[in-house]
Amino acid sequence: MHFIGKEMDQYLNQQDYVDTAVVPLLQLDLSANGMKPSAGASEYLQTLTALLEKQFKGRILLLPPVSYAKIANRQRIADELSEELKQTKFKHVFYLTTDSEWRTIDSLKNVLWLPAIPIEDMDQSFKKSVMEDQLRQVLPLFTKEWSHHS
Amino acid sequence: MSNNRVSRRQFLGYTLTGVGGFMAAGMLMPMVRFAVDPILQQKEGGDFVLTDQAVADITEEPVRVDFSYEQTDAWYVSEVTNSAWVYKEGDKLIALSPVCKHLGCTVNWAGDPEQPTQFFCPCHAGRYEKNGQNIAGTPPLGPLDEYEVQEQDGFVAIGAVRQNTLV
Numbered sequence: 475m476h477f478i479g480k481e482m483d484q485y486l487n488q489q490d491y492v493d494t495a496v497v498p499l500l501q502l503d504l505s506a507n508g509m510k511p512s513a514g515a516s517e518y519l520q521t522l523t524a525l526l527e528k529q530f531k532g533r534i535l536l537l538p539p540v541s542y543a544k545i546a547n548r549q550r551i552a553d554e555l556s557e558e559l560k561q562t563k564f565k566h567v568f569y570l571t572t573d574s575e576w577r578t579i580d581s582l583k584n585v586l587w588l589p590a591i592p593i594e595d596m597d598q599s600f601k602k603s604v605m606e607d608q609l610r611q612v613l614p615l616f617t618k619e620w621s622h623h624s
Numbered sequence: 625m626s627n628n629r630v631s632r633r634q635f636l637g638y639t640l641t642g643v644g645g646f647m648a649a650g651m652l653m654p655m656v657r658f659a660v661d662p663i664l665q666q667k668e669g670g671d672f673v674l675t676d677q678a679v680a681d682i683t684e685e686p687v688r689v690d691f692s693y694e695q696t697d698a699w700y701v702s703e704v705t706n707s708a709w710v711y712k713e714g715d716k717l718i719a720l721s722p723v724c725k726h727l728g729c730t731v732n733w734a735g736d737p738e739q740p741t742q743f744f745c746p747c748h749a750g751r752y753e754k755n756g757q758n759i760a761g762t763p764p765l766g767p768l769d770e771y772e773v774q775e776q777d778g779f780v781a782i783g784a785v786r787q788n789t790l791v
Contacts, residue, residue, distance in 0.1 A: 484727075488727060491726075491727055491747075491748060491763075492727070528730060529729065529730045529746070530729055530730075530746070530747055531727060531728040531729050531730070531747075532724060532726055532727025532728050532729040532745075532747045532748065533727070533729065533747035533748065598692075598703075602690075602705065613746075617746055
């Protein structure tokens, strides 16, 4: 489900079934040279999470991307986010990111780090097949997590 | 000639009726046009979307067929890609919606290795028969929706979604 008003009603009624939150973590790099790769990574991450939401609509709540500056303290973001998520009934939380610095943060469980693929120049059908390949690598991680703890 | 003389009274009567008729028509015509407008409206989204899946390649085993169309959400126009599970029953084409009737996940044909002839929803292990009938005891409460489907020049074309007519 998306984090929009209409679907929140459904979520609140179905909290037992929707037990997984997905948080995209997005680094903003607005320097002259960093802007384009950063935008590409954002496009990639949001396309991927949208596909993921489509596949698992009834079990995951896709939160809007958490965007932060390059110099942001990742540890602090991690602590604040997990503190916020503690109030919810989610049994599983996945963080998806293309920012490699998250690999050094140990306090977050289930951080899926994916190298961004520049998809902006691909034509529609090629982009689709590339993104579906990417999705196929992520899906088993979810089903595995669910089958372990349910 | 003298029998058909039009009196001043008759002339004024005809003239006023004529002018009044035009005025009445001038008011009624737009009203009639407004009244029948819903019938003349063109329907949006009722058309069939041509896919690149050849009908000849479709067998009795459901395959995923993707199709795209433009969707307008307020001022935001986006291209939406949906898919359908298409198979043949005899010579008849059947297209089922992949949207699980439980909470809207995407179901897969033979997604559960133990049930190779059923649709499987990975979210909460919902299952459906090949015709879309939900299997009792699994979370879904109704059968999968069906798409209208037809053949156009040898390719599959997918239309509007409707309730399952097979079960």
